Amino acid sequence: MKLGVCYYPEHWPETDWASDARMMKAMGLTHVRIGEFAWSRIEPEQGRYDWGWLDRAIDCLHGAGLEVTLGTPTATPPKWLVDAYPEILPYDEHGHPRRFGSRRHYCFSSPVYWRESARIVEAIVGRYGRHPAVTMWQTDNEYGHHGSDESFSPAAKEAFRLWLEQRYGEVERLNEAWGTVFWSQTYRSFAEIDPPAATVTEPHPSHRLDWRRFCSDQMCRYNEMQVAIIRERSPGRSVTHNFIGDFTRLDHAKMGRALDIASWDSYPIGLLSEGPASHEKKQSWLTRGDPDFAGFNHDVFRACSPKWAVMEQQPGPVNWARYNPAPAKGMVRLWTWEALAHGAEFVSYFRWRQVPFAQEQMHAGLLAPDRTVQPVAGEIETIASEIARLEPLAQEKAEVAILLSYESLWQHEIQPQGNRSGPLRPARDLYTACRRLGLNVDIVFPDSELTGYRLVLLPAVTILDEALCEKLDRSGAMVLATALTGARTVSGRLPHNLPPGPLQRWTGVKVMSFESLPGFAEFDVTIEGKSWKASMWREAIETQGDVIGNFADGAPAFVRQGRFHYLACWPGEDLLLEILSRLCLQNEMPVIDLGPDLRMRSTARVKFAFNYGSAPIDLGGKGAPQEDNAYLLGGRMLTPSGVSAWPIRPILERH
Numbered sequence: 001m002k003l004g005v006c007y008y009p010e011h012w013p014e015t016d017w018a019s020d021a022r023m024m025k026a027m028g029l030t031h032v033r034i035g036e037f038a039w040s041r042i043e044p045e046q047g048r049y050d051w052g053w054l055d056r057a058i059d060c061l062h063g064a065g066l067e068v069t070l071g072t073p074t075a076t077p078p079k080w081l082v083d084a085y086p087e088i089l090p091y092d093e094h095g096h097p098r099r100f101g102s103r104r105h106y107c108f109s110s111p112v113y114w115r116e117s118a119r120i121v122e123a124i125v126g127r128y129g130r131h132p133a134v135t136m137w138q139t140d141n142e143y144g145h146h147g148s149d150e151s152f153s154p155a156a157k158e159a160f161r162l163w164l165e166q167r168y169g170e171v172e173r174l175n176e177a178w179g180t181v182f183w184s185q186t187y188r189s190f191a192e193i194d195p196p197a198a199t200v201t202e203p204h205p206s207h208r209l210d211w212r213r214f215c216s217d218q219m220c221r222y223n224e225m226q227v228a229i230i231r232e233r234s235p236g237r238s239v240t241h242n243f244i245g246d247f248t249r250l251d252h253a254k255m256g257r258a259l260d261i262a263s264w265d266s267y268p269i270g271l272l273s274e275g276p277a278s279h280e281k282k283q284s285w286l287t288r289g290d291p292d293f294a295g296f297n298h299d300v301f302r303a304c305s306p307k308w309a310v311m312e313q314q315p316g317p318v319n320w321a322r323y324n325p326a327p328a329k330g331m332v333r334l335w336t337w338e339a340l341a342h343g344a345e346f347v348s349y350f351r352w353r354q355v356p357f358a359q360e361q362m363h364a365g366l367l368a369p370d371r372t373v374q375p376v377a378g379e380i381e382t383i384a385s386e387i388a389r390l391e392p393l394a395q396e397k398a399e400v401a402i403l404l405s406y407e408s409l410w411q412h413e414i415q416p417q418g419n420r421s422g423p424l425r426p427a428r429d430l431y432t433a434c435r436r437l438g439l440n441v442d443i444v445f446p447d448s449e450l451t452g453y454r455l456v457l458l459p460a461v462t463i464l465d466e467a468l469c470e471k472l473d474r475s476g477a478m479v480l481a482t483a484l485t486g487a488r489t490v491s492g493r494l495p496h497n498l499p500p501g502p503l504q505r506w507t508g509v510k511v512m513s514f515e516s517l518p519g520f521a522e523f524d525v526t527i528e529g530k531s532w533k534a535s536m537w538r539e540a541i542e543t544q545g546d547v548i549g550n551f552a553d554g555a556p557a558f559v560r561q562g563r564f565h566y567l568a569c570w571p572g573e574d575l576l577l578e579i580l581s582r583l584c585l586q587n588e589m590p591v592i593d594l595g596p597d598l599r600m601r602s603t604a605r606v607k608f609a610f611n612y613g614s615a616p617i618d619l620g621g622k623g624a625p626q627e628d629n630a631y632l633l634g635g636r637m638l639t640p641s642g643v644s645a646w647p648i649r650p651i652l653e654r655h
């Protein structure tokens, strides 16, 4: 449980560095990330390196007893590099190069950029790989951000053709898999296939699905290239990458395999205002963020590599959202504890000092541009002293798992069938319902081990194969598949036996037809005489199993066969809570409705409560201790933005 900060020594006079480092240390920070955008300062001209300033910056931080995470600076190739090799730029879908003047202006498929990236990474790692202060490396910065996952450059076109050839071998197999007979899209060779862009109407969905796979793979391969250089020349150091929250264009699980620590950048308020939440929710959580935004992403990245962390934590207003309110007092502490309670190795704040120039001059830091310490620093000092009082928090496997499949998210994004609430919505709705019921959740991926879970949830996992179904069966868990699960094959086609494809055998369900509806067109699902609302999606199913819930016209809505359950619509919040509560009850898993604003997280020996709402909450009625002196942090009355923690008995091992 460590705290850190993102620092840009190159932005400030060298005379400030030593006192910055002392102040960091005094605030309780132990880790400093530097360097990830500093290429033009490290190599002002091709082949001429200026290490002096970076040597002194690292030594200065080291001298103050701080550990350094050094970023490879490849997110910002300098102007001379772009001018010398314009082919490294990414291309937009109309075939125009995107320009120099911001960041992430490179194409993952450019062989020249690979060569130049390897060169700068080798140079930096060669110089600092064994420096005692440098304990961790960050590769690049937020792969895929700003639409940089896609480049329609000539190099990307060549690489995509090669990727397709490797996947299909013969072009006839591709034609068959995609179904190119439709609209005369048949190809005679891989050399005829372009990236799916700038077509008259929508490009072929299978073509787009493979393009998404390819773009994600290119990012993974590029990252692996950097990781290999670091591992060879900087023994014993950890390697991380800072991922983006709620981002779906990159298969984080696949990239995470190459990393020691999957870290991510948490901007709960910025992303609430940008996201698809309703107006009421945006109003309610304006200065606190969606209670499940950070938790969900913690659980995603926790599942991606052996360790995980928050590399950038929002400390105040950001500069990039539609509107940028200040977090309510106490929220930075709450977000930090929520991360630590989920098992984060460290939480690092973005950024040390607000920069008075350039694109992010309106983004808050821990210090104002004139070095005045902002009030949020007091929250950080408090956390540091609280960490010192608590024992390390051991984590336990959750009882519930939500299965996330990136290719299903891509498929959903490519053919949403009118559902515009975004591909993550089903997973997020299930996550919120579980967390509201007080459950810890593990995110799992199609290749994860599933034994030991008591309940596995499939949120519109459109692409799933026989092997995954068998693994679900062997796990012994109760399974809930929501509508759209199994609705596509790996090639993006409707399954020949109709949805839910291979899951028919286990659920006893066959989806005969489906309709998508606007959010305002709610309809009822009735279970044992009581009705709840659903909306957006409804399927007509045939079933061999038991019917638990019905639509108003009597058609089956919620069914089960053995341990496998299928829900043939998109449930409203209350229906989802009802269904999950029932499944938990049958599974002897205790649940309690915490309401919209309260969240709890159990570690092996300590339980935490977090208040995301604007009214105090009495934890006494929620299974927490009655006496204030039984708490390790906070107490029974949980103030708005407050954190409470109390010891719990070790949970017994189950078989």
Ligand code: GAL
Binding pocket: 141, 142, 145, 265, 267, 312, 318, 319, 350, 360, 363
């Ligand atoms: C992140 C990025 C940082 C900074 C920050 C501002 O996405 O990694 O470099 O731009 O946003 O909120």
